[in-house]
Amino acid sequence: MMATALAGLPEKVSIYEVGPRDGLQNEKAVVPAGVKAEFVTRLADAGLRTIETTSFVHPKWVPQLADAEELLSVLPRSPELRYPVLVPNERGLERALANGVTEIAIFGSATETFARRNLNRTVDESIAMFAPVVDRALAEGLWVRAYVSMVCGDPWEGDVPVEQVVSVASRMMDLGCSQLSLGDTIGVGTPGRVTALIEALGATGVGTERLAVHFHDTYGQALANTLAALRAGVTVVDASAGGLGGCPFAESATGNLPTEDLVWMLDGLGIDTGVDLAKLVATSRWMAGHLGRPSPSRVVQALSPGSETS
Amino acid sequence: MMATALAGLPEKVSIYEVGPRDGLQNEKAVVPAGVKAEFVTRLADAGLRTIETTSFVHPKWVPQLADAEELLSVLPRSPELRYPVLVPNERGLERALANGVTEIAIFGSATETFARRNLNRTVDESIAMFAPVVDRALAEGLWVRAYVSMVCGDPWEGDVPVEQVVSVASRMMDLGCSQLSLGDTIGVGTPGRVTALIEALGATGVGTERLAVHFHDTYGQALANTLAALRAGVTVVDASAGGLGGCPFAESATGNLPTEDLVWMLDGLGIDTGVDLAKLVATSRWMAGHLGRPSPSRVVQALSPGSETS
Numbered sequence: 001m002m003a004t005a006l007a008g009l010p011e012k013v014s015i016y017e018v019g020p021r022d023g024l025q026n027e028k029a030v031v032p033a034g035v036k037a038e039f040v041t042r043l044a045d046a047g048l049r050t051i052e053t054t055s056f057v058h059p060k061w062v063p064q065l066a067d068a069e070e071l072l073s074v075l076p077r078s079p080e081l082r083y084p085v086l087v088p089n090e091r092g093l094e095r096a097l098a099n100g101v102t103e104i105a106i107f108g109s110a111t112e113t114f115a116r117r118n119l120n121r122t123v124d125e126s127i128a129m130f131a132p133v134v135d136r137a138l139a140e141g142l143w144v145r146a147y148v149s150m151v152c153g154d155p156w157e158g159d160v161p162v163e164q165v166v167s168v169a170s171r172m173m174d175l176g177c178s179q180l181s182l183g184d185t186i187g188v189g190t191p192g193r194v195t196a197l198i199e200a201l202g203a204t205g206v207g208t209e210r211l212a213v214h215f216h217d218t219y220g221q222a223l224a225n226t227l228a229a230l231r232a233g234v235t236v237v238d239a240s241a242g243g244l245g246g247c248p249f250a251e252s253a254t255g256n257l258p259t260e261d262l263v264w265m266l267d268g269l270g271i272d273t274g275v276d277l278a279k280l281v282a283t284s285r286w287m288a289g290h291l292g293r294p295s296p297s298r299v300v301q302a303l304s305p306g307s308e309t310s
Numbered sequence: 311m312m313a314t315a316l317a318g319l320p321e322k323v324s325i326y327e328v329g330p331r332d333g334l335q336n337e338k339a340v341v342p343a344g345v346k347a348e349f350v351t352r353l354a355d356a357g358l359r360t361i362e363t364t365s366f367v368h369p370k371w372v373p374q375l376a377d378a379e380e381l382l383s384v385l386p387r388s389p390e391l392r393y394p395v396l397v398p399n400e401r402g403l404e405r406a407l408a409n410g411v412t413e414i415a416i417f418g419s420a421t422e423t424f425a426r427r428n429l430n431r432t433v434d435e436s437i438a439m440f441a442p443v444v445d446r447a448l449a450e451g452l453w454v455r456a457y458v459s460m461v462c463g464d465p466w467e468g469d470v471p472v473e474q475v476v477s478v479a480s481r482m483m484d485l486g487c488s489q490l491s492l493g494d495t496i497g498v499g500t501p502g503r504v505t506a507l508i509e510a511l512g513a514t515g516v517g518t519e520r521l522a523v524h525f526h527d528t529y530g531q532a533l534a535n536t537l538a539a540l541r542a543g544v545t546v547v548d549a550s551a552g553g554l555g556g557c558p559f560a561e562s563a564t565g566n567l568p569t570e571d572l573v574w575m576l577d578g579l580g581i582d583t584g585v586d587l588a589k590l591v592a593t594s595r596w597m598a599g600h601l602g603r604p605s606p607s608r609v610v611q612a613l614s615p616g617s618e619t620s
Contacts, residue, residue, distance in 0.1 A: 001462070002469045004502035006538065152311070159312045187612075190578025191537055192314035220527075220571035220608035221578075223534040227501055228316065261530035268500025268531075298530035302497075 003270030009230050012272045014050065016181070016212055016238045017043055017259060019287075021052040021086055023244025025064045026255070027291065033067040035290055037074045039283070040083075043241055046279035048259075050082040052105065056092035072099050084145060088119075093133050097140060104137055105145040105181075106130045108172050110165045113156040114149060114185075127171050134175040146177040147214070151197060152189030162193070166200050173206050180211055181238055184225065187218030191228035198232040208233035215257045217243065217296075222257035223265055230271075237262060242284030242295035258297030260284060278303075313580030319540045322582045324360065326491070326522055326548045327353055327569060329597075331362040331396055333554025335374045336565070337601065343377040345600055347384045349593070350393075353551055356589035358569075360392045362415065366402035382409050394455060398429075403443050407450060414447055415455040415491075416440050418482050420475045423466040424459060424495075437481050444485040456487040457524070461507060462499030472503070476510045483516050490521055491548055494535065497528030501538035508542040518543035525567045527553065527606075532567035533575055540581075547572060552594030552605035568607030570594060588613075 020040050024031050031039075036053075043051055053075065059066035068085070075083060084103035087093045096104055108126055109115040119126045130146075137144050150157075151165045165182075173180055182197060198211060213229040213236075215222035226237055243258030263275050281303050288295045295301065330350050334341050341349075346363075353361055363385065369376035378395070385393060394413035397403045406414055418436055419425040429436045440456075447454050460467075461475045475492070483490055492507060508518065523539040523546075525532035536547055550566030573585050591613050598605045605611065 001498055001500075001503075004500070004506050006502035006505055009502075162314075187608075188311050188578075190311070190314070190575050192316035192319075192579045193311070195316055196314050217608060218612050219574050220533055220568070221575055223530055224537045224575055227534045227537055258530070264529050265500050265531060265534055268498075269502045298527060302528050 001268055003268055005270045009269060009271060010233070010235045012235065013230065013266055014236045015048060015259060015262065015273055015275060016236055017048045017051045017241060018214070018238050018256060019043070019051075019241035019244045019259070021054050021065070022256060023240045023242075025055065025062050026245035027064055029291075030064050030066075031290065033070045033074070036067070036071050039241075039287055040071075041076050042279070042283040042286070044076060044081055046283055047273070047275040048241075048280075049080055049274065050084065053083045053085060055086035055088070056095040057086065057088045058091075068095070069099055072101070084143075087133060087137075089129055090133055090136070093136055101142070103143040103145070105147055106133060106172070106177070107147040107149065108168060109149050110160050110168045111150045111154040111157050114154055118149075123168055127168075127175070130172065131175055134177060138176050143179075144177045145179040145181060145212075146172040146175070147181045147183055148172060149183040149185040151182045152184040152193050153186055155186055162197050162200050165197055166204055169201060170204050170206060173210070178210065179236065180206055181214045181236075182211065183214040183238075184216055184221075187216035187221060189215070189225055190221055191224055194225045194228045195232050198229060198234060202233075208235070212236035212238055214238035216255055217257055218255065223261055226257065226262060227265070241280060242287055242300055243297040244287070244295075255296075258284075258295070258299065260297045260299035260303075264299045311578055313578055315580045319579060319581060320543070320545045322545065323540065323576055324546045325358060325569060325572065325583055325585060326394075326546055327358045327361045327551060328524070328548050328566060329353070329361075329551035329554045329569070331364050331375070332566060333550045333552075335365065335372050336555035337374055339601075340374050340376075341600065343380045343384070346377070346381050349551075349597055350381075351386050352589070352593040352596070354386060354391055356593055357583070357585040358551075358590075359390055359584065360394065363393045363395060365396035365398070366405040367396065367398045368401075378405070379409055382411070394453075397443060397447075399439060400443055400446070403446055406452075411452070413453040413455070415457055416443060416482070416487070417457040417459065418478060419459050420470050420478045421460045421464040421467050424464055428459075433478055437478075437485070440482065441485055444487060448486050453489075454487045455489040455491060455522070456482040456485070457491045457493055458482060459493040459495040461492045462494045462503050463496055465496055472507050472510050475507055476514055479511060480514050480516060483520070488520065489546065490516055491524045491546075492521065493524040493548075494526055497526035497531060499525070499535055500531055501534055504535045504538045505542050508539060508544060512543075518545070522546035522548055524548035526565055527567055528565070533571055536567065536572060537575070551590060552597055552610055553607040554594075554597070554605075565606075568594075568605070568609065570607045570609035574609045
């Protein structure tokens with residue numbers, strides 16, 4: 001297809017690839033470190049430049065990522081490749097620093113219920129927990145991303161007001177984080193809400209140059225929401241190769257926005273991502289083979305041989 | 311979720327439901343007329359007001375719709391319900407008129423290759439075939455919709471230039487049709503192309519008040535393209551309950567934009583459709599049971615009991 005631009009969109013979008021961490025942490029079966037390393041290597045070869053590779057969460061909570069040290073020790077390195085790592089607390093930061101990590105992410109919640117369930121803390125307590133982590137990280141010269149989850153809705157609290165998200169997000173950014181990733185963790189948001197949230201953050205001083213969006217396709221809204229976010233000025237988009245992970249639903253349901261579906265749209269819009277779609281699709285098909293089930297990405301399905309049987 | 315509007319979008323959208331025709335014509339197994347009648351009845355009860363129910367194509371080509379007369383004879387009728395029927399030629403129009411049909415649709419192609427494969431004619435010949443159908447239909451007081459397919463890309467010709475689509479579409483509208491449905495039959499289009507096409511049609515006199523869009527989710531682009539079309543001024547959107555049909559791909563691939571995924575977005579945007587989403591989801595789950603496989607609609611999957619097992 002010839003690309004056709006759309007007025008009001010950025011010329012370039014940076015994809016923040018979350019498949020190895022956000023995707024694989026939700027796999028029942030633990031993927032061997034060697035397979036993960038090949039996955040990250042192939043993603044980098046496909047042109048992805050920022051790949052969240054793992055998490056220094058305690059292995060008791062996420063055994064799928066217990067091999068963080070091993071994985072980081074074998075990844076290909078180059079000045080243009082960034083491998084942010086999720087860090088839940090000071091102990092995690094110690095491990096990250098001991099392993100030469102230069103970019104970290106912290107993971108907060110816009111709602112009290114999810115903060116308690118995911119972090120076993122109130123929102124206030126979680127921010128208090130993050131403060132020394134970010135302080136120390138900044139002192140060590142690290143780049144810090146803040147995730148805020150449940151930014152549109154929450155399974156227990158329902159609708160999450162924009163003001164509540166802005167309040168939590170602003171406090172996390174005030175810690176000194178460089179980037180804020182807005183996570184519609186359960187995928188219920190729609191383009192108006194996304195736009196309102198981005199505009200409200202801008203009005204409080206968190207401009208689009210510091211924003212990323214993280215959409216889940218649980219209700220099919222991820223790409224439409226991405227389009228709205230791009231139009232609102234966002235230029236960093238989280239996505240997961242092959243649509244891996246992110247959603248505790250059945251095999252037929254989906255989680256993270258598949259990187260391939262995002263790249264298809266951006267390619268069609270003539271927006272530069274640096275990603276080679278064919279290599280990316282091949283990588284996701286290879287990983288789907290390891291996981292033993294087809295990718296939920298529409299693009300991966302459409303471009304896979306044998307999909308044309310009716 | 312509370313609705314949040316987005317500037318520049320319409321207040322109201324009319325959904326043109328294509329599941330009973332475009333969906334079921336692609337089913338291998340023939341669905342009994344009684345089941346189809348219940349399907350249409352339930353769709354109407356869910357608030358859909360325009361439902362393309364069947365086609366008067368020769369049963370040799372589409373045996374799935376051979377029961378057109380029987381189906382039309384048993385459908386519930388009310389002044390607010392519209393049941394357009396696809397009519398391929400004059401013989402089909404005769405059957406439609408004999409069965410009291412008041413709204414018809416004709417189905418053309420923007421490309422020569424698909425015109426030959428689908429209609430066994432050149433584009434010129436197909437328009438010549440439609441002319442007497444539309445003339446007669448208008449003389450009988452019927453409302454006529456024109457579908458143009460392959461408006462973004464074609465499996466054989468690749469990219470389909472905007473000017474080519476505008477040329478074919480204008481000629482079909484010049485026959486006297488009231489509405490033009492732009493079909494991205496293979497789902498390759500992206501929001502820039504969709505917007506450019508709508509603007510180019512407007513520049514030649516086919517304004518958005520006469521347009522509908524018909525997107526396929528084969529590459530995951532359908533809802534993002536819909537958002538772009540709404541922003542360009544379109545207020546009629548084709549969709550298929552449960553995402554039925556429309557794509558000759560494997561079970562995991564998808565075809566038409568699922569009506570549920572569309573309604574989720576429009577509900578979230580505060581755009582009135584008149585559709586009761588819960589009733590619609592229940593209808594699609596019921597039909598999925600008849601067809602023996604899960605709906606590809608993300609919303610149907612997410613809202614179905616039992617989907618929360620991991």
